Amino acid sequence: MSLLVVGSVALDSVETPFGRRDDVLGGSGTYFAAAASLLTKVSVVGVIGEDFPLGDLEFLRRRGVDLDGLEKVPGKTFRWRGRYGFDLNIAETLETQLNVFEHFSPRLGAQARRAERIFLGNIDPELQIRVLDQAERPRLVCADTMNYWINSRRAELLKLLPRVDVLMVNDSEVRQLAGESNVMKAAHAAQRMGAKSVVIKRGEYGALLVTAEHRFFAPAFPLTDVVDPTGAGDSFAGGFLGLLDRLESGEPPALRQAAVMGSTIASFTVERFSLDRLRDLDLAEVRLRYDAFRHLVHFDALPDQVG
Protein backbone atom coordinates (compact mmCIF):
# COMPACT_ATOMS: atom_id res chain seq x y z
CA MET A 1 0.00 0.00 0.00
CA SER A 2 1.42 3.36 -1.06
CA LEU A 3 -0.30 6.21 -2.78
CA LEU A 4 1.11 9.39 -4.25
CA VAL A 5 -0.75 12.53 -5.26
CA VAL A 6 0.77 15.34 -7.28
CA GLY A 7 -1.44 18.39 -7.27
CA SER A 8 -2.07 21.85 -5.97
CA VAL A 9 -2.08 22.95 -2.37
CA ALA A 10 -3.90 26.23 -2.51
CA LEU A 11 -5.74 29.04 -0.81
CA ASP A 12 -9.30 29.37 -2.08
CA SER A 13 -11.79 32.20 -1.84
CA VAL A 14 -15.26 30.88 -2.41
CA GLU A 15 -18.73 32.34 -2.55
CA THR A 16 -21.86 30.19 -2.61
CA PRO A 17 -25.53 30.97 -1.86
CA PHE A 18 -24.74 29.82 1.68
CA GLY A 19 -21.85 32.09 2.52
CA ARG A 20 -18.31 32.99 1.62
CA ARG A 21 -14.81 32.15 2.79
CA ASP A 22 -11.57 33.92 1.94
CA ASP A 23 -8.11 32.38 1.66
CA VAL A 24 -9.17 29.04 3.08
CA LEU A 25 -7.42 25.73 2.55
CA GLY A 26 -7.96 24.25 -0.91
CA GLY A 27 -6.21 22.60 -3.82
CA SER A 28 -6.53 19.24 -5.59
CA GLY A 29 -3.65 17.66 -3.66
CA THR A 30 -5.12 18.77 -0.35
CA TYR A 31 -8.66 17.46 -0.96
CA PHE A 32 -7.26 14.27 -2.42
CA ALA A 33 -4.94 13.63 0.52
CA ALA A 34 -7.62 14.42 3.10
CA ALA A 35 -9.97 11.89 1.50
CA ALA A 36 -7.44 9.15 0.73
CA SER A 37 -5.77 9.34 4.12
CA LEU A 38 -8.95 7.96 5.69
CA LEU A 39 -8.07 4.73 3.92
CA THR A 40 -4.35 4.48 3.27
CA LYS A 41 -0.91 6.07 3.47
CA VAL A 42 -0.56 9.06 1.14
CA SER A 43 2.41 11.12 -0.01
CA VAL A 44 1.83 14.62 -1.36
CA VAL A 45 4.06 16.30 -3.94
CA GLY A 46 3.33 19.97 -4.52
CA VAL A 47 4.46 23.49 -3.85
CA ILE A 48 3.47 26.28 -1.48
CA GLY A 49 4.62 29.84 -0.98
CA GLU A 50 6.03 31.54 2.07
CA ASP A 51 2.57 32.82 3.03
CA PHE A 52 1.06 29.36 3.45
CA PRO A 53 -0.36 28.62 6.94
CA LEU A 54 1.32 25.25 7.50
CA GLY A 55 -0.71 24.65 10.65
CA ASP A 56 -3.75 24.10 8.40
CA LEU A 57 -2.17 20.84 7.22
CA GLU A 58 -1.56 19.53 10.74
CA PHE A 59 -4.65 17.30 10.55
CA LEU A 60 -3.17 15.59 7.49
CA ARG A 61 0.07 14.89 9.34
CA ARG A 62 -1.91 13.39 12.20
CA ARG A 63 -3.53 11.05 9.65
CA GLY A 64 -0.10 9.91 8.56
CA VAL A 65 0.13 11.91 5.34
CA ASP A 66 3.71 12.30 4.15
CA LEU A 67 4.23 15.97 3.33
CA ASP A 68 7.97 15.79 2.69
CA GLY A 69 7.34 16.34 -1.01
CA LEU A 70 5.56 19.62 -0.36
CA GLU A 71 8.19 22.20 -1.31
CA LYS A 72 8.09 25.64 0.24
CA VAL A 73 9.54 28.27 -2.13
CA PRO A 74 9.81 32.06 -2.19
CA GLY A 75 6.66 33.80 -3.35
CA LYS A 76 2.93 33.47 -2.80
CA THR A 77 0.81 30.32 -2.70
CA PHE A 78 -1.45 29.34 -5.61
CA ARG A 79 -4.84 31.02 -5.22
CA TRP A 80 -8.25 30.34 -6.73
CA ARG A 81 -11.31 32.52 -6.37
CA GLY A 82 -14.69 31.29 -7.50
CA ARG A 83 -18.41 31.54 -7.12
CA TYR A 84 -21.37 29.16 -7.31
CA GLY A 85 -24.91 30.35 -7.93
CA PHE A 86 -28.34 28.74 -7.71
CA ASP A 87 -27.06 25.78 -9.75
CA LEU A 88 -24.30 24.43 -7.55
CA ASN A 89 -23.06 22.22 -10.40
CA ILE A 90 -21.47 25.20 -12.12
CA ALA A 91 -18.36 26.91 -10.73
CA GLU A 92 -17.55 30.35 -12.04
CA THR A 93 -13.83 31.07 -11.78
CA LEU A 94 -13.31 34.70 -10.87
CA GLU A 95 -9.54 34.65 -10.54
CA THR A 96 -6.63 32.24 -10.72
CA GLN A 97 -3.23 33.31 -9.39
CA LEU A 98 -0.67 30.66 -10.29
CA ASN A 99 2.04 32.30 -8.13
CA VAL A 100 4.56 29.65 -7.02
CA PHE A 101 2.73 27.06 -9.12
CA GLU A 102 3.90 28.80 -12.30
CA HIS A 103 7.39 27.34 -12.11
CA PHE A 104 6.45 24.15 -10.32
CA SER A 105 8.26 21.07 -11.46
CA PRO A 106 7.38 18.01 -9.41
CA ARG A 107 10.30 16.23 -7.75
CA LEU A 108 9.65 12.86 -6.22
CA GLY A 109 11.56 11.80 -3.12
CA ALA A 110 12.58 8.22 -2.38
CA GLN A 111 9.22 7.24 -0.87
CA ALA A 112 7.16 8.94 -3.56
CA ARG A 113 9.10 7.24 -6.35
CA ARG A 114 8.15 3.85 -4.98
CA ALA A 115 4.43 4.62 -4.79
CA GLU A 116 2.30 1.80 -6.16
CA ARG A 117 -0.62 4.04 -7.06
CA ILE A 118 -0.45 7.59 -8.36
CA PHE A 119 -2.98 10.35 -8.78
CA LEU A 120 -1.96 13.03 -11.23
CA GLY A 121 -4.01 16.05 -10.25
CA ASN A 122 -5.17 18.54 -12.85
CA ILE A 123 -1.84 20.10 -13.89
CA ASP A 124 0.01 20.55 -17.20
CA PRO A 125 0.19 17.11 -18.90
CA GLU A 126 3.90 17.72 -19.45
CA LEU A 127 4.35 17.82 -15.67
CA GLN A 128 2.14 14.76 -15.29
CA ILE A 129 4.48 12.89 -17.66
CA ARG A 130 7.47 14.12 -15.68
CA VAL A 131 5.98 12.56 -12.56
CA LEU A 132 5.54 9.19 -14.26
CA ASP A 133 9.12 9.37 -15.56
CA GLN A 134 10.33 9.51 -11.96
CA ALA A 135 8.05 6.77 -10.65
CA GLU A 136 9.70 3.38 -10.28
CA ARG A 137 6.92 0.86 -10.46
CA PRO A 138 3.43 2.33 -10.42
CA ARG A 139 0.79 -0.37 -10.60
CA LEU A 140 -2.08 2.03 -11.20
CA VAL A 141 -2.01 5.58 -12.56
CA CYS A 142 -5.06 7.85 -12.46
CA ALA A 143 -5.02 11.26 -14.14
CA ASP A 144 -7.32 14.26 -14.03
CA THR A 145 -7.26 16.97 -16.67
CA MET A 146 -9.34 19.91 -17.83
CA ASN A 147 -10.54 21.74 -20.96
CA TYR A 148 -7.65 24.17 -20.77
CA TRP A 149 -5.04 21.41 -21.17
CA ILE A 150 -7.15 19.53 -23.71
CA ASN A 151 -7.00 22.66 -25.87
CA SER A 152 -3.54 23.96 -25.23
CA ARG A 153 -1.53 20.78 -24.53
CA ARG A 154 -3.25 18.18 -26.64
CA ALA A 155 -0.05 16.57 -27.94
CA GLU A 156 1.34 16.10 -24.42
CA LEU A 157 -2.00 14.75 -23.21
CA LEU A 158 -2.06 12.20 -26.02
CA LYS A 159 1.44 11.12 -24.98
CA LEU A 160 0.25 10.73 -21.40
CA LEU A 161 -2.93 8.71 -22.02
CA PRO A 162 -1.29 5.35 -22.91
CA ARG A 163 0.37 5.46 -19.48
CA VAL A 164 -2.93 6.06 -17.67
CA ASP A 165 -5.07 3.33 -16.13
CA VAL A 166 -7.95 5.58 -15.14
CA LEU A 167 -8.68 8.89 -16.80
CA MET A 168 -10.89 10.91 -14.47
CA VAL A 169 -12.78 13.75 -16.13
CA ASN A 170 -16.19 15.36 -16.28
CA ASP A 171 -18.79 15.24 -19.06
CA SER A 172 -17.61 18.30 -20.96
CA GLU A 173 -13.95 17.32 -20.69
CA VAL A 174 -14.41 13.84 -22.14
CA ARG A 175 -16.63 15.28 -24.87
CA GLN A 176 -14.03 17.86 -25.77
CA LEU A 177 -11.17 15.37 -25.68
CA ALA A 178 -13.01 13.08 -28.06
CA GLY A 179 -14.85 15.68 -30.16
CA GLU A 180 -17.98 13.64 -29.57
CA SER A 181 -21.18 14.67 -27.79
CA ASN A 182 -22.28 11.23 -26.59
CA VAL A 183 -20.37 10.57 -23.37
CA MET A 184 -20.26 6.81 -23.85
CA LYS A 185 -18.79 7.17 -27.32
CA ALA A 186 -16.44 9.83 -25.97
CA ALA A 187 -15.29 7.47 -23.21
CA HIS A 188 -14.61 4.74 -25.78
CA ALA A 189 -12.63 7.24 -27.86
CA ALA A 190 -10.53 8.09 -24.79
CA GLN A 191 -9.88 4.38 -24.39
CA ARG A 192 -8.71 4.17 -27.99
CA MET A 193 -6.31 7.05 -27.17
CA GLY A 194 -4.78 4.79 -24.54
CA ALA A 195 -6.62 5.25 -21.22
CA LYS A 196 -7.51 1.79 -19.92
CA SER A 197 -10.61 2.98 -18.06
CA VAL A 198 -12.48 6.24 -17.83
CA VAL A 199 -14.35 7.71 -14.89
CA ILE A 200 -16.78 10.44 -15.86
CA LYS A 201 -17.67 12.67 -12.93
CA ARG A 202 -21.11 14.25 -13.19
CA GLY A 203 -21.37 16.33 -10.05
CA GLU A 204 -24.63 15.85 -8.21
CA TYR A 205 -25.63 13.21 -10.77
CA GLY A 206 -22.91 10.75 -9.80
CA ALA A 207 -20.11 9.11 -11.73
CA LEU A 208 -19.87 6.65 -14.57
CA LEU A 209 -17.04 4.11 -14.75
CA VAL A 210 -16.23 2.70 -18.17
CA THR A 211 -13.72 -0.16 -18.16
CA ALA A 212 -12.63 -2.38 -21.05
CA GLU A 213 -15.62 -4.63 -20.59
CA HIS A 214 -18.06 -3.05 -18.19
CA ARG A 215 -19.96 0.06 -17.27
CA PHE A 216 -20.77 0.98 -13.71
CA PHE A 217 -22.82 3.83 -12.39
CA ALA A 218 -22.23 5.29 -8.93
CA PRO A 219 -24.87 7.86 -8.01
CA ALA A 220 -24.08 10.90 -5.95
CA PHE A 221 -25.63 10.75 -2.51
CA PRO A 222 -28.87 12.78 -2.45
CA LEU A 223 -28.05 15.51 0.06
CA THR A 224 -30.29 18.12 1.57
CA ASP A 225 -27.42 20.39 2.56
CA VAL A 226 -24.83 21.19 -0.05
CA VAL A 227 -22.88 24.22 1.07
CA ASP A 228 -19.79 24.33 -1.15
CA PRO A 229 -19.08 21.92 -4.03
CA THR A 230 -15.38 22.88 -4.20
CA GLY A 231 -13.12 19.86 -3.97
CA ALA A 232 -15.83 17.27 -4.64
CA GLY A 233 -14.00 15.89 -7.68
CA ASP A 234 -10.65 15.61 -5.91
CA SER A 235 -12.30 14.09 -2.83
CA PHE A 236 -13.90 11.58 -5.17
CA ALA A 237 -10.47 10.78 -6.61
CA GLY A 238 -9.02 10.46 -3.10
CA GLY A 239 -11.71 8.05 -1.99
CA PHE A 240 -11.41 6.14 -5.26
CA LEU A 241 -7.64 5.65 -5.18
CA GLY A 242 -7.52 5.44 -1.41
CA LEU A 243 -9.73 2.37 -1.48
CA LEU A 244 -7.92 0.77 -4.43
CA ASP A 245 -4.66 1.21 -2.54
CA ARG A 246 -6.17 -0.18 0.65
CA LEU A 247 -7.56 -3.18 -1.25
CA GLU A 248 -4.36 -3.42 -3.35
CA SER A 249 -6.43 -4.05 -6.45
CA GLY A 250 -7.39 -2.52 -9.75
CA GLU A 251 -9.82 -5.28 -10.74
CA PRO A 252 -13.40 -4.46 -11.81
CA PRO A 253 -15.09 -5.33 -8.49
CA ALA A 254 -12.61 -3.10 -6.63
CA LEU A 255 -13.04 -0.33 -9.20
CA ARG A 256 -16.79 -0.38 -8.53
CA GLN A 257 -16.31 -0.23 -4.76
CA ALA A 258 -13.78 2.53 -5.28
CA ALA A 259 -16.20 4.62 -7.34
CA VAL A 260 -18.79 4.34 -4.57
CA MET A 261 -16.15 5.24 -1.99
CA GLY A 262 -15.30 8.28 -4.09
CA SER A 263 -18.94 9.33 -4.17
CA THR A 264 -19.25 8.67 -0.46
CA ILE A 265 -16.37 10.87 0.63
CA ALA A 266 -17.24 13.59 -1.90
CA SER A 267 -20.74 13.70 -0.41
CA PHE A 268 -19.23 14.70 2.94
CA THR A 269 -16.89 17.28 1.42
CA VAL A 270 -19.68 19.40 -0.02
CA GLU A 271 -21.59 19.61 3.27
CA ARG A 272 -19.27 22.36 4.52
CA PHE A 273 -16.87 24.95 3.21
CA SER A 274 -13.26 24.14 2.35
CA LEU A 275 -11.96 21.01 4.10
CA ASP A 276 -14.03 21.66 7.21
CA ARG A 277 -15.98 18.40 6.93
CA LEU A 278 -13.09 16.24 5.72
CA ARG A 279 -10.99 17.43 8.64
CA ASP A 280 -13.27 15.80 11.22
CA LEU A 281 -14.47 12.86 9.17
CA ASP A 282 -13.71 9.33 10.31
CA LEU A 283 -13.90 5.96 8.62
CA ALA A 284 -16.85 4.77 10.71
CA GLU A 285 -19.04 7.58 9.31
CA VAL A 286 -17.78 6.82 5.84
CA ARG A 287 -18.68 3.14 6.16
CA LEU A 288 -22.20 4.01 7.28
CA ARG A 289 -22.80 6.18 4.25
CA TYR A 290 -21.21 3.62 1.91
CA ASP A 291 -23.79 1.14 3.22
CA ALA A 292 -26.54 3.71 2.67
CA PHE A 293 -25.44 3.85 -0.99
CA ARG A 294 -26.14 0.14 -1.23
CA HIS A 295 -29.68 0.76 -0.06
CA LEU A 296 -30.02 3.77 -2.37
CA VAL A 297 -29.50 1.70 -5.52
CA HIS A 298 -30.93 -1.64 -4.47
CA PHE A 299 -33.81 -3.12 -6.44
CA ASP A 300 -35.14 -6.62 -6.95
CA ALA A 301 -35.05 -8.72 -10.09
CA LEU A 302 -38.28 -8.95 -12.05
CA PRO A 303 -40.50 -11.81 -10.93
CA ASP A 304 -41.05 -14.53 -13.54
CA GLN A 305 -44.71 -13.54 -13.85
CA VAL A 306 -43.54 -10.45 -15.74
CA GLY A 307 -42.49 -11.94 -19.05
Add this chain to the structure above:
Amino acid sequence: MSLLVVGSVALDSVETPFGRRDDVLGGSGTYFAAAASLLTKVSVVGVIGEDFPLGDLEFLRRRGVDLDGLEKVPGKTFRWRGRYGFDLNIAETLETQLNVFEHFSPRLGAQARRAERIFLGNIDPELQIRVLDQAERPRLVCADTMNYWINSRRAELLKLLPRVDVLMVNDSEVRQLAGESNVMKAAHAAQRMGAKSVVIKRGEYGALLVTAEHRFFAPAFPLTDVVDPTGAGDSFAGGFLGLLDRLESGEPPALRQAAVMGSTIASFTVERFSLDRLRDLDLAEVRLRYDAFRHLVHFDALPDQVG
Protein backbone atom coordinates in the same frame (compact mmCIF):
# COMPACT_ATOMS: atom_id res chain seq x y z
CA MET B 1 -54.93 -4.83 -13.18
CA SER B 2 -56.23 -1.77 -15.02
CA LEU B 3 -54.38 1.38 -15.95
CA LEU B 4 -55.67 4.65 -17.33
CA VAL B 5 -53.71 7.43 -18.96
CA VAL B 6 -55.09 10.87 -19.70
CA GLY B 7 -52.79 12.83 -21.97
CA SER B 8 -52.06 14.16 -25.39
CA VAL B 9 -52.08 12.21 -28.62
CA ALA B 10 -50.14 14.45 -30.94
CA LEU B 11 -48.26 15.02 -34.13
CA ASP B 12 -44.67 16.07 -33.50
CA SER B 13 -42.09 17.70 -35.72
CA VAL B 14 -38.65 17.14 -34.31
CA GLU B 15 -35.14 18.09 -35.27
CA THR B 16 -32.09 16.59 -33.58
CA PRO B 17 -28.40 16.44 -34.62
CA PHE B 18 -29.29 13.07 -36.14
CA GLY B 19 -32.11 14.06 -38.45
CA ARG B 20 -35.60 15.45 -38.54
CA ARG B 21 -39.14 14.13 -38.75
CA ASP B 22 -42.32 16.06 -39.54
CA ASP B 23 -45.82 15.34 -38.25
CA VAL B 24 -44.89 12.01 -36.71
CA LEU B 25 -46.74 10.25 -33.91
CA GLY B 26 -46.18 11.80 -30.49
CA GLY B 27 -47.93 12.94 -27.32
CA SER B 28 -47.69 11.98 -23.66
CA GLY B 29 -50.66 9.60 -23.81
CA THR B 30 -49.21 7.82 -26.83
CA TYR B 31 -45.72 7.29 -25.41
CA PHE B 32 -47.19 6.27 -22.08
CA ALA B 33 -49.56 3.74 -23.60
CA ALA B 34 -46.90 2.27 -25.89
CA ALA B 35 -44.61 1.70 -22.90
CA ALA B 36 -47.21 0.52 -20.39
CA SER B 37 -48.94 -1.83 -22.82
CA LEU B 38 -45.83 -4.02 -22.80
CA LEU B 39 -46.76 -4.84 -19.23
CA THR B 40 -50.49 -4.41 -18.64
CA LYS B 41 -53.87 -3.40 -20.01
CA VAL B 42 -54.09 0.36 -20.68
CA SER B 43 -56.99 2.70 -21.48
CA VAL B 44 -56.27 6.02 -23.15
CA VAL B 45 -58.40 9.13 -22.69
CA GLY B 46 -57.55 11.99 -25.02
CA VAL B 47 -58.58 13.89 -28.11
CA ILE B 48 -57.51 13.96 -31.75
CA GLY B 49 -58.55 16.02 -34.75
CA GLU B 50 -59.96 14.93 -38.07
CA ASP B 51 -56.48 14.95 -39.62
CA PHE B 52 -55.09 12.29 -37.33
CA PRO B 53 -53.77 9.15 -39.07
CA LEU B 54 -55.55 6.54 -36.97
CA GLY B 55 -53.59 3.72 -38.61
CA ASP B 56 -50.54 4.94 -36.66
CA LEU B 57 -52.21 3.67 -33.48
CA GLU B 58 -52.91 0.21 -34.87
CA PHE B 59 -49.88 -1.24 -33.05
CA LEU B 60 -51.38 -0.07 -29.75
CA ARG B 61 -54.68 -1.81 -30.51
CA ARG B 62 -52.76 -4.98 -31.27
CA ARG B 63 -51.19 -4.72 -27.82
CA GLY B 64 -54.64 -4.57 -26.28
CA VAL B 65 -54.76 -0.83 -25.60
CA ASP B 66 -58.31 0.43 -25.14
CA LEU B 67 -58.70 3.51 -27.33
CA ASP B 68 -62.44 3.99 -26.81
CA GLY B 69 -61.72 7.09 -24.73
CA LEU B 70 -59.85 8.76 -27.59
CA GLU B 71 -62.38 11.27 -28.89
CA LYS B 72 -62.19 12.41 -32.49
CA VAL B 73 -63.50 15.96 -32.87
CA PRO B 74 -63.66 18.54 -35.65
CA GLY B 75 -60.43 20.48 -36.11
CA LYS B 76 -56.73 19.76 -36.20
CA THR B 77 -54.72 17.48 -33.91
CA PHE B 78 -52.45 18.90 -31.21
CA ARG B 79 -49.02 19.65 -32.68
CA TRP B 80 -45.60 20.20 -31.12
CA ARG B 81 -42.50 21.30 -32.95
CA GLY B 82 -39.13 21.20 -31.22
CA ARG B 83 -35.40 20.96 -31.61
CA TYR B 84 -32.54 19.41 -29.68
CA GLY B 85 -28.95 20.56 -30.09
CA PHE B 86 -25.59 19.21 -29.02
CA ASP B 87 -26.91 18.77 -25.48
CA LEU B 88 -29.76 16.33 -25.98
CA ASN B 89 -31.00 17.03 -22.45
CA ILE B 90 -32.48 20.34 -23.53
CA ALA B 91 -35.56 20.55 -25.77
CA GLU B 92 -36.24 23.85 -27.45
CA THR B 93 -39.92 24.26 -28.20
CA LEU B 94 -40.35 26.03 -31.53
CA GLU B 95 -44.13 25.87 -31.75
CA THR B 96 -47.10 24.48 -29.88
CA GLN B 97 -50.49 24.31 -31.60
CA LEU B 98 -53.13 23.30 -29.08
CA ASN B 99 -55.80 22.89 -31.76
CA VAL B 100 -58.44 20.37 -30.58
CA PHE B 101 -56.66 20.15 -27.23
CA GLU B 102 -57.72 23.70 -26.40
CA HIS B 103 -61.25 22.71 -25.48
CA PHE B 104 -60.44 19.20 -24.29
CA SER B 105 -62.36 18.04 -21.26
CA PRO B 106 -61.59 14.44 -20.35
CA ARG B 107 -64.59 12.12 -20.18
CA LEU B 108 -64.06 8.70 -18.71
CA GLY B 109 -66.06 5.75 -20.01
CA ALA B 110 -67.20 2.84 -17.87
CA GLN B 111 -63.89 0.94 -18.11
CA ALA B 112 -61.74 4.02 -17.54
CA ARG B 113 -63.71 5.01 -14.42
CA ARG B 114 -62.87 1.69 -12.82
CA ALA B 115 -59.11 1.96 -13.47
CA GLU B 116 -57.07 1.02 -10.44
CA ARG B 117 -54.07 3.09 -11.46
CA ILE B 118 -54.11 6.44 -13.22
CA PHE B 119 -51.49 8.51 -14.96
CA LEU B 120 -52.39 12.17 -15.32
CA GLY B 121 -50.24 13.40 -18.19
CA ASN B 122 -48.98 16.96 -18.30
CA ILE B 123 -52.26 18.88 -18.79
CA ASP B 124 -54.03 21.69 -16.93
CA PRO B 125 -54.30 20.66 -13.24
CA GLU B 126 -57.96 21.59 -13.37
CA LEU B 127 -58.48 18.87 -15.97
CA GLN B 128 -56.37 16.46 -13.94
CA ILE B 129 -58.72 17.05 -11.00
CA ARG B 130 -61.73 16.51 -13.26
CA VAL B 131 -60.31 13.08 -14.19
CA LEU B 132 -59.96 12.08 -10.55
CA ASP B 133 -63.51 13.28 -9.85
CA GLN B 134 -64.76 10.73 -12.37
CA ALA B 135 -62.59 7.86 -11.19
CA GLU B 136 -64.36 5.39 -8.93
CA ARG B 137 -61.65 3.71 -6.91
CA PRO B 138 -58.12 4.57 -7.99
CA ARG B 139 -55.54 2.83 -5.83
CA LEU B 140 -52.61 4.78 -7.18
CA VAL B 141 -52.53 8.17 -8.90
CA CYS B 142 -49.43 9.52 -10.62
CA ALA B 143 -49.32 13.05 -12.03
CA ASP B 144 -46.94 14.89 -14.29
CA THR B 145 -46.89 18.68 -14.54
CA MET B 146 -44.68 21.46 -15.92
CA ASN B 147 -43.39 24.94 -15.17
CA TYR B 148 -46.20 26.53 -17.14
CA TRP B 149 -48.90 25.06 -14.85
CA ILE B 150 -46.81 25.62 -11.73
CA ASN B 151 -46.83 29.30 -12.63
CA SER B 152 -50.27 29.82 -14.04
CA ARG B 153 -52.38 27.24 -12.17
CA ARG B 154 -50.69 27.03 -8.82
CA ALA B 155 -53.92 27.01 -6.77
CA GLU B 156 -55.38 24.12 -8.80
CA LEU B 157 -52.11 22.22 -8.59
CA LEU B 158 -52.09 22.59 -4.80
CA LYS B 159 -55.62 21.22 -4.73
CA LEU B 160 -54.51 18.25 -6.81
CA LEU B 161 -51.40 17.25 -4.88
CA PRO B 162 -53.12 15.72 -1.80
CA ARG B 163 -54.83 13.30 -4.21
CA VAL B 164 -51.52 12.25 -5.82
CA ASP B 165 -49.50 9.21 -4.79
CA VAL B 166 -46.57 9.88 -7.09
CA LEU B 167 -45.71 13.32 -8.43
CA MET B 168 -43.48 12.87 -11.47
CA VAL B 169 -41.46 15.95 -12.43
CA ASN B 170 -38.01 17.02 -13.49
CA ASP B 171 -35.37 18.93 -11.52
CA SER B 172 -36.43 22.41 -12.53
CA GLU B 173 -40.13 21.68 -12.02
CA VAL B 174 -39.75 20.41 -8.46
CA ARG B 175 -37.45 23.33 -7.69
CA GLN B 176 -39.96 25.81 -9.02
CA LEU B 177 -42.89 24.16 -7.27
CA ALA B 178 -41.08 24.35 -3.94
CA GLY B 179 -39.12 27.58 -4.46
CA GLU B 180 -36.07 25.67 -3.28
CA SER B 181 -32.88 24.95 -5.21
CA ASN B 182 -31.90 21.72 -3.44
CA VAL B 183 -33.87 18.94 -5.14
CA MET B 184 -34.09 16.78 -2.01
CA LYS B 185 -35.50 19.67 0.02
CA ALA B 186 -37.79 20.50 -2.89
CA ALA B 187 -39.06 16.91 -2.99
CA HIS B 188 -39.77 17.01 0.74
CA ALA B 189 -41.64 20.28 0.25
CA ALA B 190 -43.78 18.65 -2.45
CA GLN B 191 -44.53 15.89 0.03
CA ARG B 192 -45.66 18.46 2.57
CA MET B 193 -47.97 19.85 -0.14
CA GLY B 194 -49.61 16.45 -0.26
CA ALA B 195 -47.82 14.22 -2.78
CA LYS B 196 -47.04 10.91 -1.09
CA SER B 197 -43.95 10.22 -3.17
CA VAL B 198 -41.97 12.18 -5.72
CA VAL B 199 -40.11 10.92 -8.76
CA ILE B 200 -37.59 13.39 -10.12
CA LYS B 201 -36.67 12.67 -13.72
CA ARG B 202 -33.19 13.82 -14.67
CA GLY B 203 -32.92 12.87 -18.33
CA GLU B 204 -29.68 11.10 -19.15
CA TYR B 205 -28.76 11.19 -15.46
CA GLY B 206 -31.55 8.91 -14.33
CA ALA B 207 -34.35 9.33 -11.85
CA LEU B 208 -34.64 9.80 -8.12
CA LEU B 209 -37.54 8.33 -6.15
CA VAL B 210 -38.34 9.95 -2.82
CA THR B 211 -40.93 8.11 -0.72
CA ALA B 212 -42.04 8.79 2.83
CA GLU B 213 -39.12 6.84 4.24
CA HIS B 214 -36.68 6.05 1.48
CA ARG B 215 -34.71 7.38 -1.42
CA PHE B 216 -33.94 5.32 -4.47
CA PHE B 217 -31.81 6.20 -7.45
CA ALA B 218 -32.40 4.62 -10.86
CA PRO B 219 -29.71 5.59 -13.34
CA ALA B 220 -30.42 6.12 -17.01
CA PHE B 221 -28.93 3.40 -19.16
CA PRO B 222 -25.64 4.63 -20.65
CA LEU B 223 -26.38 4.60 -24.37
CA THR B 224 -24.07 5.17 -27.31
CA ASP B 225 -26.88 6.03 -29.70
CA VAL B 226 -29.42 8.58 -28.58
CA VAL B 227 -31.30 9.83 -31.61
CA ASP B 228 -34.36 11.66 -30.24
CA PRO B 229 -35.11 12.21 -26.53
CA THR B 230 -38.77 13.11 -27.18
CA GLY B 231 -41.13 10.98 -25.11
CA ALA B 232 -38.49 9.65 -22.72
CA GLY B 233 -40.32 11.04 -19.69
CA ASP B 234 -43.71 9.66 -20.69
CA SER B 235 -42.16 6.30 -21.60
CA PHE B 236 -40.59 6.31 -18.15
CA ALA B 237 -44.01 6.96 -16.65
CA GLY B 238 -45.53 4.18 -18.78
CA GLY B 239 -42.94 1.64 -17.70
CA PHE B 240 -43.25 2.82 -14.09
CA LEU B 241 -47.03 2.56 -13.82
CA GLY B 242 -47.22 -0.39 -16.20
CA LEU B 243 -45.10 -2.46 -13.84
CA LEU B 244 -46.91 -1.27 -10.70
CA ASP B 245 -50.18 -2.28 -12.32
CA ARG B 246 -48.78 -5.63 -13.42
CA LEU B 247 -47.45 -6.27 -9.90
CA GLU B 248 -50.62 -4.78 -8.35
CA SER B 249 -48.53 -2.96 -5.79
CA GLY B 250 -47.46 0.49 -4.71
CA GLU B 251 -45.11 -0.70 -1.96
CA PRO B 252 -41.50 0.52 -1.80
CA PRO B 253 -39.88 -2.58 -3.37
CA ALA B 254 -42.31 -2.40 -6.29
CA LEU B 255 -41.76 1.36 -6.65
CA ARG B 256 -38.02 0.69 -6.99
CA GLN B 257 -38.56 -1.97 -9.62
CA ALA B 258 -41.00 0.33 -11.36
CA ALA B 259 -38.48 3.18 -11.52
CA VAL B 260 -35.94 0.86 -13.12
CA MET B 261 -38.60 -0.38 -15.54
CA GLY B 262 -39.31 3.25 -16.42
CA SER B 263 -35.62 3.90 -17.09
CA THR B 264 -35.39 0.69 -19.08
CA ILE B 265 -38.22 1.45 -21.47
CA ALA B 266 -37.23 5.11 -21.80
CA SER B 267 -33.75 3.98 -22.83
CA PHE B 268 -35.28 2.21 -25.82
CA THR B 269 -37.51 5.13 -26.75
CA VAL B 270 -34.63 7.52 -27.33
CA GLU B 271 -32.77 5.17 -29.65
CA ARG B 272 -35.00 6.15 -32.57
CA PHE B 273 -37.34 8.95 -33.65
CA SER B 274 -40.95 9.15 -32.51
CA LEU B 275 -42.36 5.79 -31.37
CA ASP B 276 -40.33 3.85 -33.91
CA ARG B 277 -38.48 1.82 -31.29
CA LEU B 278 -41.41 1.36 -28.92
CA ARG B 279 -43.53 0.05 -31.78
CA ASP B 280 -41.33 -3.03 -32.26
CA LEU B 281 -40.19 -3.51 -28.70
CA ASP B 282 -41.08 -6.70 -26.85
CA LEU B 283 -40.95 -7.69 -23.21
CA ALA B 284 -38.08 -10.15 -23.68
CA GLU B 285 -35.78 -7.30 -24.81
CA VAL B 286 -37.03 -5.18 -21.94
CA ARG B 287 -36.24 -7.90 -19.41
CA LEU B 288 -32.71 -8.27 -20.75
CA ARG B 289 -32.00 -4.58 -20.32
CA TYR B 290 -33.64 -4.51 -16.89
CA ASP B 291 -31.16 -7.21 -15.88
CA ALA B 292 -28.32 -5.17 -17.39
CA PHE B 293 -29.36 -2.34 -15.06
CA ARG B 294 -28.77 -4.66 -12.14
CA HIS B 295 -25.23 -5.22 -13.33
CA LEU B 296 -24.76 -1.51 -14.01
CA VAL B 297 -25.29 -0.54 -10.38
CA HIS B 298 -23.99 -3.60 -8.59
CA PHE B 299 -21.13 -3.21 -6.12
CA ASP B 300 -19.92 -5.22 -3.16
CA ALA B 301 -20.03 -4.30 0.51
CA LEU B 302 -16.79 -3.09 2.03
CA PRO B 303 -14.67 -5.91 3.45
CA ASP B 304 -14.18 -5.81 7.21
CA GLN B 305 -10.47 -5.03 6.76
CA VAL B 306 -11.53 -1.51 5.72
CA GLY B 307 -12.54 -0.02 9.02
